[in-house]
Amino acid sequence: xxxxxxxxxxxxxxxxxVGGFLSAKPxxxxxxxxxxxERWQEDRSLQLTDINGRSFDSRFAVISSDPALTVAxxxxxxxxxxxxxxAQVLESVKNHISAHSLVGSIVSSTGFFLMAQKxxxxxxxxxGFQRVPFIARINEYGKSASLLGYKPSLAFATINVSNPQELxxxxxxxxxxxVTWLDSYLKVTLTNSNPLLxxxxxxxxxGKGKTVFDRPVLFYEEWDDLSSQTLIDCDNExxxxxxxxxxxxxxxxxxxxxxxxxxAHSLTDKIRSIQAFKGLTAxxxxxxxxKYGPDWQNRYFAEDIPYGLLIxxxxxxxxxxxxPTIDRIIEWAQSGMGRQYMVNGQLTGKDISQTAVNCI
Numbered sequence: 001x002x003x004x005x006x007x008x009x010x011x012x013x014x015x016x017x018v019g020g021f022l023s024a025k026p027x028x029x030x031x032x033x034x035x036x037x038e039r040w041q042e043d044r045s046l047q048l049t050d051i052n053g054r055s056f057d058s059r060f061a062v063i064s065s066d067p068a069l070t071v072a073x074x075x076x077x078x079x080x081x082x083x084x085x086x087a088q089v090l091e092s093v094k095n096h097i098s099a100h101s102l103v104g105s106i107v108s109s110t111g112f113f114l115m116a117q118k119x120x121x122x123x124x125x126x127x128g129f130q131r132v133p134f135i136a137r138i139n140e141y142g143k144s145a146s147l148l149g150y151k152p153s154l155a156f157a158t159i160n161v162s163n164p165q166e167l168x169x170x171x172x173x174x175x176x177x178x179v180t181w182l183d184s185y186l187k188v189t190l191t192n193s194n195p196l197l198x199x200x201x202x203x204x205x206x207g208k209g210k211t212v213f214d215r216p217v218l219f220y221e222e223w224d225d226l227s228s229q230t231l232i233d234c235d236n237e238x239x240x241x242x243x244x245x246x247x248x249x250x251x252x253x254x255x256x257x258x259x260x261x262x263x264a265h266s267l268t269d270k271i272r273s274i275q276a277f278k279g280l281t282a283x284x285x286x287x288x289x290x291k292y293g294p295d296w297q298n299r300y301f302a303e304d305i306p307y308g309l310l311i312x313x314x315x316x317x318x319x320x321x322x323x324p325t326i327d328r329i330i331e332w333a334q335s336g337m338g339r340q341y342m343v344n345g346q347l348t349g350k351d352i353s354q355t356a357v358n359c360i
Contacts, residue, residue, distance in 0.1 A: 008068045009033045009089050010080035014106050016145035017136035018080055020048035020058035022174060031167045032063040033070040033093070040142035047144035051276070071096040077103045080346070082299055083307025083356060090119040097124065102161065107132050108188040109195050109238070110307040111160060111356025118359050124158055127167060129302050130155040130188040130252075133175050135276045149276040155251075157188040190242065190315065192235050195308030198300045200231040203329050205282055206294045206336070208232030213292045216284050220277035228264035228271070231255055233325040238312060244319045295338045305333045306341065306355035314347055314357045 004027060010017040011034040023046070026143055034040070040063045048056040050121035062071050071093045081089055086105070097103060103120060105112035110126030116126050133155055135149035154177055158164045164181040172179040182188060204227025220291040235255040242252060247256065271277075283298030295301075309330060316323045330342050340349035347357055 001289065002049065003027055003029050005029045005031070005073060005075045007031045007033055007077045008073040008080055009071075011036055011039075011141075012080065012082070013136040013138050013145070014132060014134070015080035015258050016050065016138050016141075017134050017147050018044065018078070019060060020046040020056055020145060021134070023056045023060050024048070024056035025174070029061045031064075031070040031074065033065065033067060033089075034063065035065055036142075037063045037065050041083070045144075045214060047139075048147060049144075050147040051149055051161055057098065067093045067096040073098055074101055079103070079105040079112065079321045081105070082303045083112075084303055086112055086121060086307075087115045090116060093317055094120050098140065099119075101125070102127055102167070104128055104156075107194075108157070109191040109193060109311070109360060110236075110303060111189070111311055113185040113189050114311075114356050114359035117159065124279070125161045126159040126185075127156055127161060127164075127189075128185070130157070131193055135176065142352055149353070150243070151177065153180065155180045155182050155188065157185045159185055174284065182251060182260050184247075186245060186315075187247055189243075190238075190247070190312060191252060192238050192255050192258075194304055195312060196231060196234045196238065198304040198321075199309050199329050199333060200234055201227045202282070202294070202300060203227070203332060207329070207332050211293050212287075213284070216281040216292055219280045220274060221272055221279075223271045225264045225268050228267040228323065229305045230329070232264060232267065232274045234323075234329070237316070237321070237323040237326055241312070241316050241319060244321060245315075266332045280344065284334075296337060301333060301337055305338075306351075306357075309333075310347065310357050311360070312340055313342070314360050317347060318360070321332055336347075 008015050019030055019032055022028050044063050045058040046058040048058045062069055102125040104127040106129055112128050133151050133154055134147050137146045137148055139145055161167055168181045170181045205223055259267055259270045261270050283295040283300045284292040285295040288290055313326055327345055334341050339351045341352050343349050
């Protein structure tokens, strides 16, 4: 049996679940590069259970903050990181990546390919998924996690990989799911998943003036038609960009098709009904008077705006695509975040260097 040596980079929901899932495979040696190895169990085990009640015998070979112990010699380095952490981690591991190693990202819509091409050696083999393979949640950090949903298929793209089909076969075996190769990294970098989904919902909750609530708002179960219509409008603008790039609806499905809906109301009903999203609250913090307001430092803002929506906007600017709804969300979000990314419809704000846009 040939063992696949895989280094997982990260410590969040996806690092727990992806690392736990792969480390339970007998033909995988999984190492974990994390900033907080001390928070994981001494025997390097992880209790992982999926939505069907299946338990996995998960145990990492190494858990360390040292790339020399985790990245060096790995066949595959797989980033399970938010967009704002990618560049820093790539800088820290670039001198430890073996010549034969492939470097990938579990999600590519946060600018992975853009940053990796700028930071890593020129001929490094890169791959990235269009959407995450699992819905993942930590139960107790470093000890237990839940795999709340599987995707029926996955799509990925590559740069500097000589045999993408062979890699696709490997990924299919690793994740137990059909995997399709897409012939351009733009087809996974540009997506209408989180970079549109999250900002549109945030705008639906907070964007019309109400920012004080008696309790935390349920992000999905209380999804409303305003959020749905905003998402549809943004997706229509997004599709103008995809049309210009020659990317079809089969490669990136329109949002209504993806959720098997036909209008804003049916989209609302569909999103509200997704079992794996039950109980998830909007990013909110409690104020001194006991009320709740938006948490502008939360990852839904800190990642999905500068490392998601702004990437779409940057490509739209490059191809002279008008995006009035996307612009409205960016202007609203940057004001609440205390940032300046966009000025008069152009990405020339003083904080634009703190995004993935400068890699385009």
